[in-house]
Amino acid sequence: MPRSQQKKKHHLTQRLSQSIPDLFRTSSRSKMAASRSSSPVEHSEEETPDPGDLTPASMFRNIQRMFRTELTKAVTDPSSQLQELGQRVADTEARVDDLAEAVEADKKELEDHSSQLQALELKLEDLENRSRRANLRIRGLPEEVTDLTKTITSLFFELVPHLEPEMLPFDRIHRALSRPKNPDLPRDVILKLHYPEVRDMILQAARNVTALPGVPATVHIYSDLAPSTLARRRDFRPVILALQKEGIRYRWGFPFSLSFQIKGHSHTVRTYSEAQEVLTRARIPLVDQPPLPQRPSRASRAWTPVGKDGRASKQQKGTRPPI
Template sequence: MAQQKGKKIPERADKSGFFTARSTPNRAQGQHEADQDGGGDDTLPLQNSPDHGNLPVTQEILRACLDEMSDKLLNKIQASVTALGKDIQELGERTAHVENHMGEYEEAYNDLADHVQALEKQLTSAQLKLSDLEDRSRRQNLRAQGITESVMQADIPKFLTGFFKCLIPDIPTEMILLDRAHLVAKPKFLPAEAARDTLTHLHYYHVKEAILKGARNRTNIPAKYSQLQIYADLSAATLQRRREFKETTETLREHKIPYRWGHPVRLIIQRNGTFTHVTTPEEGLKALKQWDLPVRKQRGRTASPQRLRQDWKKAKK
């Protein structure tokens, strides 16, 4: 084999130094070398490596740091809990104050509600008495509807007398005595072509009642009287009060249960041989419910203020 020509590499004098450990360069030297070779060395400096020789000292320092942190955290928690306790105590005092005042307000409101209900009953009773007095002053009046304007004012008594005689033929003509008869003002809601009502006052009350009964059962009436309708002359308050019983009266008529009106305004219902007196619309609906008579539609009513009920418990101090 041919020997390569060139410079001869000298042999190491001591081969044992080849296996000796290299000294670790310090941080400054390593940084200097990294700067010289452009930072291409992949070896990281061991700057955070633990010092096994100082291990007990490190544990003491760590324990001291943890104790200091726990003391600070505990102080902060205690301060927060103290502040929160003060807020809760203040809130409890305010809640107790509000509850005490709410109890006072509840008592005052309930007293007012009781007074309002009592005053409503008194007002209703007074209105019924006034309307009854007004109706008593009209008890011998009759209201005729359907007399045309072609009948002159002077001829109205004679015209009505002839009509009443057709309704009560058994009563002598001289008993059908009219004290007065005249036209009344037309309500604004009626059309212009509608005829005005005629108000008449009869001298005898029993004749007036007989005329009303004959008007309900009239037969064989002449053509000139066919359009006439006869009603009792009642006050506006009484008519309004009767309209409040509309649901009850409609149900009674639907089931063919007889009834009549009493004074002051009340319903006298005859069912199974028994008379039931109803003084308020609520009593009428209650009676229908007891008789299992369904009401098609009920109107909404304005309810009286009801008493309050305490639905909370006072906070404990």
């Protein structure tokens, strides 16, 4: 190669080596100017990581960008879940409020039904007592007395001597079908008088005598009342004992009630709580109800084996024979 050509090629190489750095500087200056002119938001949105750039600053920016992305995602997901949970809680509270209103309405309706049912029970009890208006119950008359009509008629004439015979007809008279709890006691005698006013005269006369004439001292005459009325009166037993202890007169009413006077003030109560409140205000203590007599236990059967000859064997009594 001629010397002139070699000099020319060397000169061109030097010029290229000097122009390439200037070109990179110009490019970097233009990039810096563009980055300054753009907003930080646009820069953060448009800037993309260069996988080939391994300088510490670039790696730090990449780590920052990764943390920013992950934190944004970590905050966005729980926020949406919390919003959904809050909506579900709001819906649940609305349903609970609706259910509470429904329960209150049902509770009020049940209270109304309960009061109506109680009123109907009182009316039925009053109707049953009215149907027993002319009935009398005689307790303690021995079972050996079989002619009930003759015995009871003579008893009533002894109690009310001025009573006319035609005023004392019986519509029916019989023994109670059920046995008393104490098997040693006789069954009650239940009778229905044709005239209810005669029944009131007999009851009044029976209250004024200490013992009924012509019959054992165990015989007593009572009104024939509904079982529910008798149960209510048993519940009022402590109140009655307290009134009797204070010498206060009382009177049963229909429908069920208890009337009495304390220091000139009349009181009519229908429930035990009302009676207890009246006695508490009057400073009258309730009397504990004495325990009811226990029902006598039946004697156990003694099993005595019998041999073929009809005689009792020597096996101990109280045990069953072998089968």
